Amino acid sequence: DADVTQTPRNRITKTGKRIMLECSQTKGHDRMYWYRQDPGLGLQLIYYSFDVKDINKGEISDGYSVSRQAQAKFSLSLESAIPNQTALYFCATSDSGTGGSGGYTFGSGTRLTVV
């Protein structure tokens, strides 16, 4: 099994629908992140969580919300999906015990299309 698992892998949804993307990890890491990647662009941070009771907005949090249900689970919701939220979404984890030197472990991504 993958260390960081994202579900679903692909999703097509209609404008205005609520959708949840899920992320779970077996790394035992305390920190989790959600990123968005648009074609030809880099990564944009949506939300991040340094522990179960900590949630922080990233650079593009408008239109998104998150829930950290447990140390191993971090879900991203689009309350009312719109076409310009069509993108590739990545979850990542890191270990605070490494300070800043450990880097991130990424999931394989969820490709979301809003029609």
Next chain:
Amino acid sequence: GDSVTQMEGPVTLSEEAFLTINCTYTATGYPSLFWYVQYPGEGLQLLLKATKADDKGSNKGFEATYRKETTSFHLEKGSVQVSDSAVYFCALSRNSGNTPLVFGKGTRLSVIA
């Protein structure tokens, strides 16, 4: 604030050519530096890292040296293969680790046979 600047792509090389992807950074203190690789249809994978000045990270034939004096962490490979075709991201982290990684915009590399 902290930032990472990568050379823009796409970069197209013939097999066995020498690769350099430039990366410079702006940060206070002594950040850790990373290169990530994203193969088509996949998530990002850590390629190599360096945590202090003059460290050299290496993996799969790729190398990068942490140059404090030029605030750079250029990625190099002596002989690229078609299988190296991917998007490469440079990133930095404050050594406290209390802020998220800062990523560059990525450089797409295509290697042709």
